[in-house]
Amino acid sequence: MTERIVVVGAALLDGGRLLAARRSAPVDLAGRWELPGGKVEPGETPDRALVRELREELGVGTEAVRRVPGEWPLRPPYVLHVWTARLITGVPRPLQDHDALRWLAPHEVWDVDWLDQDVPAVKEVVRTAWGDGPDGHAPSA
Numbered sequence: 001m002t003e004r005i006v007v008v009g010a011a012l013l014d015g016g017r018l019l020a021a022r023r024s025a026p027v028d029l030a031g032r033w034e035l036p037g038g039k040v041e042p043g044e045t046p047d048r049a050l051v052r053e054l055r056e057e058l059g060v061g062t063e064a065v066r067r068v069p070g071e072w073p074l075r076p077p078y079v080l081h082v083w084t085a086r087l088i089t090g091v092p093r094p095l096q097d098h099d100a101l102r103w104l105a106p107h108e109v110w111d112v113d114w115l116d117q118d119v120p121a122v123k124e125v126v127r128t129a130w131g132d133g134p135d136g137h138a139p140s141a
């Protein structure tokens with residue numbers, strides 16, 4: 001049996017908005033939107049991987065808050081786990097893997113073309129995590 005490798009995606013919530021990132025590579029994913037993050041490295045905990053990836057990709061300091069229940073299959077052997085995260089320092093910029101970022105208010109969450117495999121994960125974020133966001137701002141819409 002092939003071992004699965006966890007990709008952690010961040011539901012980075014700030015001021016009641018969720019950060020979405022548009023991939024610039026590889027070509028089959030470019031132009032589609034995802035939760036920033038990446039592969040958990042051997043020996044690394046998922047929450048540390050998340051903080052590392054957000055520093056590398058977006059240049060920000062963050063804190064992983066809690067796991068959003070669920071696991072979503074990506075291209076084997078990868079599976080997607082999602083954690084909510086809070087912004088501690090900096091302003092996110094698309095430094096690596098992305099060419100655009102958007103802070104989405106609740107009514108805008110489906111305005112971007114999410115990767116197909118991210119749609120159920122984003123639905124779960126909307127259902128379970130957004131209403132009691134880690135920054136304490138409940139959405140107004």
Ligand SMILES: Nc1nc2c([nH]c(=O)n2[C@H]2C[C@H](O)[C@@H](COP(=O)(O)OP(=O)(O)OP(=O)(O)O)O2)c(=O)[nH]1
Binds near residue numbers: 008040074075117
């Ligand atoms: N980060 C992230 N990756 C996703 C999502 N949905 C999805 O299918 N993927 C895929 C894209 C990639 O094939 C893989 C994650 O790879 P990555 O390129 O972001 O991770 P990484 O920085 O650790 O990669 P690497 O270049 O170091 O190998 O998972 C998502 O919401 N977030």
